[in-house]
Amino acid sequence: PRSTLSSSSAASDVYKRQVSTQSTGSLNFASATMTKGTASFGKRQNKSHCLCKRCGRRAFHVSKKRCASCGYPDAKMRSYNWSIKAIRRRAPGTGRMRYMKVQAKKINQVKRVTDAIKAHKQAPQKF
16 A cells, blocks of 8 residues: 555646646746847836036946047047948938038128129229
């Protein structure tokens, strides 16, 4: 009688082990671990980047203290030839051009005055 008890309990232990390995194998194991989708999107609470003083983009890394877009606080602007579009986006003529706008107006005014003087000198004078 003793051998039958031990063999039945051993069989139940084997069965329990099989059930537990099956449950951790496919379904329960996937739900217990971190996934790339919905579950992990809820954990995105901390901001690593804030607004940059120089370029105004949300690319200034808070802990590194460096802008990923313009390279602030480096003196030179960050630009690479492998990213031609990024260079084009911050090229002259893409912003307000507060200084260059005035210079263009001054150049056009000088041209107008010099053209008027040349036209006046070339015109036949009446006595």
